Amino acid sequence: MKQKLETLLQHAVESLKSEGILDQKSSPQINIERAKDTRHGDFASNLAMMLAKQAKTNPRQLAEKIILLLPKDSSISKVEIAGPGFINFFINADAQFQVIKKIHVAGKKYGLSNVGAGKKVQVEFVSANPTGPLHVGHGRGAAYGSAVADLLQAVGFDVSKEYYVNDAGRQMDILATSVWLRYLEECGEVVAFPSNGYRGEYIRDIAFNIHKNTENEYRRPAELVLEDIPADEPQGGDKEVHIDALIDRTKTLLGESLYRDLFQAGLTVILDDIKDDLEAFGVTFQEWFSERVLMEDGSVKEAMERLDKAGYIYQKEGATWFASSRLGDEKDRVVVRENGQTTYFASDIAYHMNKLDRGFDQVINIWGADHHGYIPRVRAAMQALGADDSKLTVLLVQFAILYRGKEKVPMSTRSGEFVTLRQLRSEVGTDAARFFYVMRKSEQHMDFDLKLATSKTNENPVFYVQYAHARVCSVLRQLDEKGWERDLNLGMENLDRLTEDHELALITDLSKYPEILEKAALKYEPHQLIHYLRDLATSFHTYYNAHQFLVEDEALRNARLNLICAAKQVLANGLSILNINTPESM
């Protein structure tokens, strides 16, 4: 409909040109929008106001002219000038009713489109370090990322979802060391646990299980472990130095092979847990991409060589630097440390190179907002490698600040003090959690009050939308109990019986769905879909309260049934993109 109006206005503009009112060269942007107020018709355009200056006339006069030049179209019942010069279009009811048939025919596919034209898009999200269970902060990224990916898929992009697994580096060494120290405790060795180690209960569980399966294979005497280790922070030392020494000691005492087994065992348990958790949350990935593989297959080295060839690498103070400041970053960055180890950033350069080499037209990274300072250096690296960095889009998700009532909840993976995504799911339910996370714009700081979210589950808006769906199902059950059959064709033939304001409003809402979906996808704003679904549910609930559907009049009854079934279909389509259940009864 919108497109049709655009074409009509385009014709009018051409006529204006040939009449010499407008310059031949001008090609105005034609804006059509939904009228907010029904008194303003269904669609409105501000074209006359935009062109008034060019045409050297006032907007209302120009609007009159435009309307005269507008080709006739049977689906438009009235065109009006209003306010400062808006052109308001009134769509006739028959044209509006078509959407009900359209929804019936398209079913699950109603609303899908092909604006993405099959372009290959990769969405990388969550990518939490596999050093512990996901917490509620990761939940927001997971819900947002999968919603964005699924929206893009719905409008015709070829989407691949990916999780980047940081299974290399110091954090993982700290994890392996933490597990080993707990393991030693299982064996009965007395070793003070480092303040910088991972203290979560899950570390003990992992250690317990490994111990059970290995007898005392990994056991080493405590004296050997602690010999000449610099003091930890509580004892007046440096916690970083302390933990690094412990890592080295772990590697030495266990030897490479055992250390690697231990490391791998810890990693596997945690990663499997994360996979389970996400799957239960309705989030799946096509690819789990390993950082370690990138390091071991030479990709990181190759990336560094390419940067070097491009002339962006230099040595300083024993380290290797990437001259990112020449490409917009605020300073240069180390890629190989003095001790010979590559940095996380070096892996990331290789990773982004790899992404583009895989042939994606667009690469979307969903990061926590605390990583925003990281964006310029990644872009710099892509440019230095001769890649087109406009293919990279970074979407930032603000961290959710947790409250319990009025008190802030401390969040730290290291201390083990955090609310896990799993806890949240079991407390508020997966549907509510997803809905809640995506309800807000991603850049918006989010106050997540656990007390509120957990104690008032009935007030959660997700139920409101689901309830609308369940109500339609209930009506259909009632129909059955009354011994009536639904007559689809009779209903379609009598759509003109739908004359109530509530019915027309609901129909208008239904016809908006494809536009909303497209906009939400292209702007990466799933919250727009949520808001739409709430509005649609409101239209339905209002209608439900105002009118009876199961009336004696067969023609009217079936027309109404067709309408509410269309509503049910759209609710289901929208919720399924967000991976939220559509219950038949509540």
Place this chain on the structure above:
RNA sequence: GCGCUUGUAGCUCAGCUGGAUAGAGCAUCGGCCUUCUAAGCCGAGGGUCACAGGUUCGACUCCUGUCAAGCGCGCCA
């Protein structure tokens, strides 16, 4: 200090590429169940859109500045 993000009703948030009288949920108050699920509906109150300028037919929206909040500015990941 520099950079990114944010500032809209008592609270939590929407507000589409600038458009008509700034919206919703929660909370408060008042109504609606002998008819399809009251997890619902109807109504009321509640606003200097942080502040000050600017751009124009028109600004919550764009620009500049100020104030406030969160985050970032490692040879950590």
